[in-house]
Amino acid sequence: MTTISRKQREIQEREDLILNVAREMLLERGYLGMTMDRIATEIEYSKGTVYQHFSSKEDVLVALAGQTTRTRASLFVRAAQYQGATRDRMWAIGVADDLFMRLYPAHWQSEQIIRAVSIQSKATRERLSQLESTEMESFHAVSGIIRDAIAQGDPVVENESTPHQLAFGLWSMSFGAHFISASSPNLVLTGMSDGDESLRRNYNALLDGYGWTPLSSEIDYTATRQRVLEQVFPEEGRRVGLL
Secondary structure (H helix, E strand, C coil): CCCCCHHHHHHHHHHHHHHHHHHHHHHHHHHHHCCHHHHHHHHCCCHHHHHHHCCCHHHHHHHHHHHHHHHHHHHHHHHHCCCCCHHHHHHHHHHHHHHHHHHCHHHHHHHHHHHCCCCCCCCCHHHHHHHHHHHHHHHHHHHHHHHHHHHCCCCCCCCCCHHHHHHHHHHHHHHHHHHHHHHCCCHHHHCCCCHHHHHHHHHHHHHHHCCCCCCCCCCCHHHHHHHHHHHCCHHHHHHCCCC
């Protein structure tokens, strides 16, 4: 177990404070309204202290994105360890994605703003590397299950890039569905009163199309979802009222 010094703990606590304030400011004021001066004023430290942690406003944004991807990845990694068939494990990833959206709405909202602006050029390489690493954790958790499934004969192997293609397809579907649900107040007019349920149906349609068994017509994945919540995410499930 790694022990950190009091000074290291104080530095980390101050950085966490900066990021918490920055996230709230980003959501309230938007990209242009979040500034290093305002962050310093809010936390009652000098601007120089803020710059000791972050080289620029863009560096703060990358760190915020890193918090988000790290939080999501921790749920995905736990989901991937669910004891069950590979398709059940993939379903557990879907449960983790749903829990992330319910538990951390501020993370998702700020992520949309961050991804909409160009931050690559001014952020430090260290922060960008951390972001890339944590983002890939979620991707690898998903593609790892797909590789296990292929090794066991499912899903149908189209070519050697199938794990990446399918993982990207699921990622795109999830990201797009959440974005549309969050940004389209008239979604109900399309006939989809429950965007989450539609997303789950589309997940199943895609996996069925790959021939990944058991097919959605052969098993009750609602029951699987319940087992995942009870066995992997009992605390989180209770927090959002699913258990």
